[in-house]
Amino acid sequence: MPPLLLVGCGKMGGAMLEGWLERGAEQVVVVEPSSEATAGFAGRVTHCAAVEQIPAGFTPAAMVLAIKPQQADAALPTLSRFAREGALAVSIMAGKTIAGMTGALGGKAQVVRAMPNTPAAVRQGFTCAFAGPGVNPAQRALADELLSAIGETAWLEEEGQLDAVTAVSGGGPAYVFLLAELLEAAAIEQGLPPALARQMARRTVAGSGALLSASQEDAAQLRRNVTSPKGTTERALNVLMAAEAWPRLMSQAIAAATTRSRELAG
Numbered sequence: 393m394p395p396l397l398l399v400g401c402g403k404m405g406g407a408m409l410e411g412w413l414e415r416g417a418e419q420v421v422v423v424e425p426s427s428e429a430t431a432g433f434a435g436r437v438t439h440c441a442a443v444e445q446i447p448a449g450f451t452p453a454a455m456v457l458a459i460k461p462q463q464a465d466a467a468l469p470t471l472s473r474f475a476r477e478g479a480l481a482v483s484i485m486a487g488k489t490i491a492g493m494t495g496a497l498g499g500k501a502q503v504v505r506a507m508p509n510t511p512a513a514v515r516q517g518f519t520c521a522f523a524g525p526g527v528n529p530a531q532r533a534l535a536d537e538l539l540s541a542i543g544e545t546a547w548l549e550e551e552g553q554l555d556a557v558t559a560v561s562g563g564g565p566a567y568v569f570l571l572a573e574l575l576e577a578a579a580i581e582q583g584l585p586p587a588l589a590r591q592m593a594r595r596t597v598a599g600s601g602a603l604l605s606a607s608q609e610d611a612a613q614l615r616r617n618v619t620s621p622k623g624t625t626e627r628a629l630n631v632l633m634a635a636e637a638w639p640r641l642m643s644q645a646i647a648a649a650t651t652r653s654r655e656l657a658g
């Protein structure tokens with residue numbers, strides 16, 4: 393891998409960095425104010441607490457922006473010297489548009505906007521990416537290599553699709569973890585011991601994910617495979633699948649998150 397600059401080494405930036413190092417990246421400079429966040433990478437990357445500390449002459453082929461959207465306005469202009477002609481910027485920030493980022497970076501870099509998710513931490517992420525104006529095939533291939541180091545990548549035809557992507561697959565793991573939390577609480581409510589309830593909820597969600605991943609059948613068929621006619625699951629699904637229950641709630645939740653992604657464009 394060519395020299396890389398990572399800006400922000402939190403949950404997502406750290407997961408991506410681990411993936412690149414696994415794939416043999418050798419020259420990575422990480423800008424991250426928290427030394428705690430980069431502690432696990434000591435000796436493997438060059439850590440700078442601020443942009444001003446980046447070694448003079450460092451010329452990354454790509455910089456990856458993994459800071460919060462709310463931090464972008466202050467941080468991007470300070471990175472303009474790395475946004476030279478031919479340089480690639482890959483942003484994973486929710487909401488931030490390519491036009492806005494290109495301007496804030498000084499107008500020279502080509503920008504890929506992407507939305508990964510936290511299963512990236514175990515290289516099981518799913519990322520959607522969109523290549524902005526002027527991104528050449530080599531830059532797109534580099535972006536694909538960086539994103540595919542943490543899981544599967546799909547390329548979009550329209551930047552606007554990223555708002556719904558952010559709502560569905562970007563935030564999706566949170567909804568699945570909420571399901572595990574709620575299953576655990578309901579199990580305890582039915583009198584099961586807390587430790588067993590926790591084990592049961594975790595293994596059920598993780599095992600179902602593994603089955604979904606390995607199976608050729610779609611999710612609806614896998615659901616039907618569990619649901620015996622006039623059995624117990626059917627009773628539960630009559631509650632969950634009522635029009636005003638999960639179908640409506642999921643639709644409202646995804647619409648709310650999509651709207652928030654658009655707001656974050658700023």
Ligand SMILES: NC(=O)C1=CN([C@@H]2O[C@H](COP(=O)(O)OP(=O)(O)OC[C@H]3O[C@@H](n4cnc5c(N)ncnc54)[C@H](O)[C@@H]3O)[C@@H](O)[C@H]2O)C=CC1
Pocket residue numbers: 399400401402403404405423424425426429458459460461463467484485486507508509510562563
């Ligand atoms: N957490 C998630 O599930 C996902 C997050 N994202 C996006 O990834 C980005 C990062 O999110 P997280 O990793 O969750 O946040 P985080 O808070 O874990 O990481 C952000 C990091 O940026 C550092 N930072 C703050 N100001 C900085 C600056 N000026 N220069 C360099 N580093 C700076 C912080 O110290 C922190 O370690 C956000 O834009 C978010 O929208 C995208 C997909 C999924």
Ligand SMILES: O=C(O)[C@@H]1CCC=N1
Pocket residue numbers: 486558562563
């Ligand atoms: O909640 C957020 O804004 C970010 C984007 C997708 C997941 N986390």
